[in-house]
Amino acid sequence: MIRWFIFLLIIGVADYYAFQSLRTITKSNWWYALYWVFTIAVLGNFVYQFYSFNRSDGFSHSNSYAVGLLIAMIVPKTVLLLIMFGEDIFRVPQAVYSYFTQDSGDVTKHFPARRKFISQVALGLAAVPFVSILYGIYKGKYNFKVLKYVLHFEDLPEAFDGYKLTQISDIHSGSFDNMDKVKYAVDLINEQQSDVILFTGDIVNNKATELEPYVTVFNKLKAKDGMYSVLGNHDYGDYVRWSSEEAKKQNLEDLKTLQKDIGFDLLLNENRFIEKNGQRIAIVGVENWGKGGFKKAGDLQKAKSAVDKDDFKILLSHDPSHWDAEVVNDDYHYHITLSGHTHGMQFGIEIPGWFKWSPVKWRYKRWAGIYEELGQYINVNRGFGYLAFPGRVGIWPEITVIELKKGSKKTNA
Known part of the structure; x- marks a missing residue:
């Protein structure tokens, strides 16, 4: 149970930052919906495959692809987490300074807006492992x-x-x-x-x-x-x-x-x-x-x-x-x-x-x-x-x- 809690906590933090980067560069609800549909589908499939796994049969193709898609999702989101969290290292001190020096009770108003350029760079870098992993799944495994x-x-x-x-x-x-x-x-x-x-x-x-x-x-x-x-x-x-x-x-x-x-x-x-x-x-x-x-x-x-x-x-x-x-x-x-x-x-x-x-x-x-x-x-x-x-x-x-x-x-x- 503890392992699942840690797993979901990591996924949750990564998703928070990944979604923040997406919101910074687009206001399209269609992109938001696509993001969450993909995320929920991959996670749901992984959980289903995990609980339906039969040790008498061994690792099946569906088990394998569930793992592959989970990795294809987690690795790019980890890249986004690292970059966006890096931006917060600078945003949080600015917000704290603003909170104590300006007359405003709303804490959220003290945070500087996320920079679109940082989010674009983050998404661009995250796309590299995402595409590479998908290539590895569909082509790379037979690239003798x-x-x-x-x-x-x-x-x-x-x-x-x-x-x-x-x-x-x-x-x-x-x-x-x-x-x-x-x-x-x-x-x-x-x-x-x-x-x-x-x-x-x-x-x-x-x-x-x-x-x-x-x-x-x-x-x-x-x-x-x-x-x-x-x-x-x-x-x-x-x-x-x-x-x-x-x-x-x-x-x-x-x-x-x-x-x-x-x-x-x-x-x-x-x-x-x-x-x-x-x-x-x-x-x-x-x-x-x-x-x-x-x-x-x-x-x-x-x-x-x-x-x-x-x-x-x-x-x-x-x-x-x-x-x-x-x-x-x-x-x-x-x-x-x-x-x-x-x-x-x-x-x-x-x-x-x-x-x-x-x-x-x-x-x-x-x-x-x-x-x-x-x-x-x-x-x-x-x-x-x-x-x-x-x-x-x-x-x-x-x-x-x-x-x-x-x-x-x-x-x-």
């Missing part, structure tokens, strides 16, 4: 980007010089609402003509049934040396209420079968070798292991059994927190770790090669892109799909292509 890197290693087997791998992560098939866009992304992955495709977890939101409509789409993925995958935290079905523990276990078994139908070799704390001309590299896959309350089913020691210390190793681990906690200081040297999980929070500002920022950086040390420590690399993929918020703003869905080169020089394309 291919990010290419070239990494050099002295100890890369010569047979694998120029070897290309494609990483995808966080498909979250239950969130999709446009089959054609997903087909386009699959074609885009195949166009990279990588030697191997590696998927780093969260193929569904909660249930295996979410993946069923997309099996015939994702089974079009092709790579001459195969496709390998691991599980993410959402793949275990931990975030919905099941009728029984047996139903939950069966869901996971169904998910494993569907991954096999797609063509993935699912690594459950296991490893595989890719061999060329008598040389090999190891693909090591752990189940989900994450800090901060996330499932810790991953067993790195078990996963690396049968792998030699001197093998060139590529590790698939869904959660990047695993890298700092267990991987980077392990007695084995993992040349490349591939992770996902963060989604880059699906929101941020990024100028490729120059600047990137997202609020998720306050939660995860490694949240997007390539990082290096102790001669080992981790790539945190920004995710293929989306979850909860039905869009992406500034942090676009990612297909990663990494080319391995033998030598000492390292460059990012």
Whole structure:
């Protein structure tokens, strides 16, 4: 109840200032009516979706859009609140001074009128996140980007010089609402003509049934040396209420079968070798292991059994927190770790090669892109799909292509 009170208080204060800005620049009752109809409709829909949410079904498309529209409304109003409240920092002292120096009992008459220019600037600035969020909901979530890197290693087997791998992560098939866009992304992955495709977890939101409509789409993925995958935290079905523990276990078994139908070799704390001309590299896959309350089913020691210390190793681990906690200081040297999980929070500002920022950086040390420590690399993929918020703003869905080169020089394309 306290949470709802705080929520409504924040909404009320934001609406007060947002409406003040609107009243300053227009006297049209039609605009006032439109403002309140939109506000009440968005809030009403969110409250309805909140109370009708069924944990047995999981997060639905209607739940997702209710969240998206609420964010699209709150963020611009927060911008208006900050600017208009900033104007009041100057208006209130003037009103107090006027009240004590002029003979008038009406307090409201002492407040200077709001400046139309300030309200126009406030509304203009608020329009930027409003339009951006709406774009992210309707276009940005399918704005797939291919990010290419070239990494050099002295100890890369010569047979694998120029070897290309494609990483995808966080498909979250239950969130999709446009089959054609997903087909386009699959074609885009195949166009990279990588030697191997590696998927780093969260193929569904909660249930295996979410993946069923997309099996015939994702089974079009092709790579001459195969496709390998691991599980993410959402793949275990931990975030919905099941009728029984047996139903939950069966869901996971169904998910494993569907991954096999797609063509993935699912690594459950296991490893595989890719061999060329008598040389090999190891693909090591752990189940989900994450800090901060996330499932810790991953067993790195078990996963690396049968792998030699001197093998060139590529590790698939869904959660990047695993890298700092267990991987980077392990007695084995993992040349490349591939992770996902963060989604880059699906929101941020990024100028490729120059600047990137997202609020998720306050939660995860490694949240997007390539990082290096102790001669080992981790790539945190920004995710293929989306979850909860039905869009992406500034942090676009990612297909990663990494080319391995033998030598000492390292460059990012």
